[in-house]
Amino acid sequence: MAPILDITNLRKNYGATEILKDINVSIEPGDFLVLVGPSGCGKSTLLNCIAGLEPISGGQIEIGGRDMTHVSPKDRDIAMVFQSYALYPTMTVARNITFGMKVRGADAATQDRKLQEVAAQLQIEALLDRRPGQLSGGQRQRVAMGRALVRDPKLFLFDEPLSNLDAKLRVEMRTEIKKLHHNLGATMVYVTHDQIEAMTLATKIVVMKGGVVQQIGTPAEIYNKPANLFVADFMGSPAMNLIPARAEGNGEGTRIEMDCGGSAPIVLKDSRATGLPQDVILGVRPEDIAEAGFRAGEGVQEAACLIDMVEPAGADTYVVSNLGGKQVTARLHAETRAQPGQMLDLAFDLSKVSYFSPATGERLN
């Protein structure tokens, strides 16, 4: 299938400052692309460039097979939802939604039909005569989405649409956006700084930092095989444990040794990893460390660790120990007998771990 959005070698400068450096992204029709990264990473700028609201300094943007690099926003066949909703304050909800059609000269009957369709879809029929000032945050959010939906664009762009909502509403709307994507089969590009939003919504994630793409992949790829230390640390909550370790290869695998606050170092044997340098950073997700006996399989290695802290969280219990000078969180079952200040046998699932170079931060395995 031809890509619906194809960005090649996109660059964006403000004066001498490079905001976006050589971005290459391409998505298929029906994809849900999430641009995620910390604030200031350029994700919103990239979205504005796709929309044509920011001129780009180099590269090319194709939408639906057409070169749109120098096309004005209104001709790009896109719709956009803004973080601030950007509803027109003096217009009623109905006029907000139909404004785009009116500007484009759609006849009154069509406007009304589409308005009713969208209003039914978003359950805002009762609000059509109100003004944005009389709506709650969640209702404004729906109207903003309505304004985008009514246009049937090739590409939906969302700029942190949920970050002004309270936590409960955010989860609700997240589900609703996902449902919408599923029902419409529409192509969406979504900007967020919230990695959970990214994981739950995306079919494809672009992780950005400092205007550079760190990794592009499916949520599973990003989560299980982070390309570098930044991605490993940024995606996932609680974050991946990144433990400085010494690696020593021999014929049948690698011996991994980690300092263990005070007591003897922990030694694990990874039979798959080969060719690692002497110093590595071991990345292991909290859920890949279990209490000994609760996890079995090839690659599971057990070692005793001193537990510093126990944090019951209902469904799970998090225990914190100190390895390689770092606090390491393990996600154990709720009924664990772990006690702070005591030794506990932990099972490390080495089939799931990542190795990173301490010097470059890049993934090694």
Added chain:
Amino acid sequence: MTDVTLAPAAAASRRNWSHFALRWTLFTLLGLFALFYLMPLFVMITTSLKSLEEIRTGSLIAFPREVTFDAWRTAWSEACTGIQCEGLRPFFWNSVVIAVPAVAISTMLGAANGYVIAQWRFRGANLIFSLMLFGCFIPFQVVLLPMARMLGLMGLAGSIPGLIFVHVIYGIGFTTLFFRNFYVTIPQDLVKAAKVDGAGFFRIFWSIFLPLSLPIIVVTVIWQFTQIWNDFLFGVSFSQAGTQPVTVALNNIVNSTTGVKEYNVDMAAAIIAALPTLLVYAVAGKYFIRGLTAGSVKG
């Protein structure tokens, strides 16, 4: 802390009493100031309602013994401004014909300028805005000669369109400032959303920004109307017989009488000349206060 030694009830009553005394002192003082400021207006109104005879014999601050509107009639339609004796009426009309279009045009230009400077940032926008702001602080006197030359070149010297032109030019600085400061508080996302919706520069201005602007339009109109109606220097410099605004005519009425000074006519004429600005403020004053604080509340 002597209160500590007193019984609580006594302390409370003492506090009440001092609170009461303070309040009354405050109100009395404010009342006196108000009276002081209203004094000239009082004298103007009473004098304009007296006959010349009564003015000559009576006290300045006394109420008129016999109320007569003769002076008002004279000021409006009979008083002499130099050789012409038609009262203020034709000049009042001149002022209306100058002020209304000048206010409308300068407000519209200010709105358009403010919109561009605040929402369509372009290279040099800040410089242009600073220069316009600078224009607000150039004293009238400085521009008199160049402006006279300019009007001459344009063939507008001594004409009402010429005066409208001068007031529009001089007003743009202020009106731009007002609108720019108002529009700068409106989130840029609004323009972006409208652009994606397909609206162009003028459509966005007309459909989204102007409907939002009522408070600032009122502020600008009051400001501009007061400035232009009350202007004397431009009026006297760039007009000729027949195109003079009411302020110039008022001056002529007061200064060109021969023989007995008709204070009652002068006072009536002064009040007539001041009425429109008073009226504008009375009608739109509450929007004025609202407009000055607007932008803090977004719809």
